[in-house]
Amino acid sequence: MAKLSRNIGSLFLSDIVSRGFGFIVTVYLARVLTIRGFGLISYGLAFLTYALLFVNPGLTTIGAREIAKNHSNKKLVEEIIGLKMTIGFVVFVVFAVGLILIPGDPLTKKIIFIYLFSLFPFTILLEFVFQGTQDMEYIAASRFIHYLVYFVFIFLLVKGSGDVAKVPISYFLGYGLGTGFLLIVFSNRYGLLRLRFARRRWYDLLRISIPVGLATIFNQLLLNFPPVILGIFHCKEEVALFSAAFKIILMFLIIERVFYFVFFPIFSRQYRSEPTKLKSSFMFISKLLFAVTIPIAAGGILLSHEMIGFIYGVKFADAAPVLQLLLLYFIVTPLNTIFGYGLVAVDEQRKFLKVIFITSLINLFLIVVLGIYFKAQGAAAAIFVSELLGVILMNRELKKKIAFNTLKAAVKPATAALFMAALLYWLQNIHFLLRIPVGAFGYLIIMLLIKGFSRSEYRKMKAVFGEERKEIT
Known part of the structure; x- marks a missing residue:
């Protein structure tokens, strides 16, 4: 560990x-x-x-x-x-x-x-x-x-x-x-x-x-698609609102990148040498992701107006609802990445591509329709809905190889995040920069009280992720 x-x-x-x-x-x-x-x-x-x-x-x-x-x-x-x-x-x-x-x-x-x-x-x-x-x-x-x-x-x-x-x-x-x-x-x-x-x-x-490469290309193309649709059918202000909110999400998605780099080789190694550990590994990573993303999203939704005003100024106030929708996207997209590359780790890259292709088509359709009718908020809702569908499909394919309960992993982080949200709302007259550390501290206290991660889970994970060092020769 x-x-x-x-x-x-x-x-x-x-x-x-x-x-x-x-x-x-x-x-x-x-x-x-x-x-x-x-x-x-x-x-x-x-x-x-x-x-x-x-x-x-x-x-x-x-x-x-x-x-x-x-x-x-x-x-x-x-x-x-x-x-x-x-x-x-x-x-x-x-x-x-x-x-x-x-x-x-x-x-x-x-x-x-x-x-x-x-x-x-x-x-x-x-x-x-x-x-x-x-x-x-x-x-x-x-x-x-x-x-x-x-x-x-x-x-x-x-x-x-x-x-x-x-x-x-x-x-x-x-x-x-x-x-x-x-x-x-x-x-x-x-x-x-x-x-x-x-x-x-x-x-x-x-x-x-190539299936992995094609999936990556589809993802990259679709990430750049909302500004294109908004720019064609609406004024450039809608592009600016979406882009301003999405840049904040990109900073948060450092979490996704780090978790992929760290856990993908662990899943790959376990699939070859210790496949019985994969169930515990995916349960742990799901819970760990939820423990990080759910409180960030909950706090961000409550503080979105203050965050947008502080970072971009009052002229970007209409980006706050866009940010709120994208924070829901932020909860599911790291999970989608882990499940998707989990399929690659267990030699199911073609199923990974199949799910990406299906969700890309749905994403494309929703961005066009919702982007035209509901502007920047519609585009944000479109990528959240398609990403949520992607998580469901990736999870279904992965469970054919590894049986684990994803929703169970979200219960305790969501419970602690609700208490944190209540605390942030109660302190709404305090500057949001002061509320952030108070909310984070409150969340950690609740997670400790409800035993978000028990000692037995920690010991179990130490065994699951234990490894011997080997060298390339």
């Missing part, structure tokens, strides 16, 4: 610090660049984001799963890196040729082209190896280096609107040094990385990983 706590803590801290660096850089660039220059950076980064999706069609997820099952599989690491490098080179060439052939603004093309160079450090990024071996502190350190270097070079190189091309250069340097750190750690511990270009083996890897 000590290692589990260390992994969660290191990833959570690194994500907070990295996002902090990213936020400061964003504010700085917004001030020193022109509006057009700032837009160019966002545009170029969007191209890189989509290019990265094509370079990694689920390969690192499958890699982390297999490394978790067998820490001695260095050959697999070398095959995945060789395949990613090949795909990365092809994607880079395709995008570069497109930039040459398609008419457009030269500066825009230049920014996109420089950003595309970050594909190359991404192809040799070894995060999935250390996720599989559950050495999250190295992933945390790599991300810290990435964003620290990016932060430093932005402030050293970018002084005005004429330095816009130095932004993607700084990003590349940060990405490269973060990737280099993991390469050094890997080489010191496991020996030099040899690239393996085995076409027959690549076919097997792609056949297994």
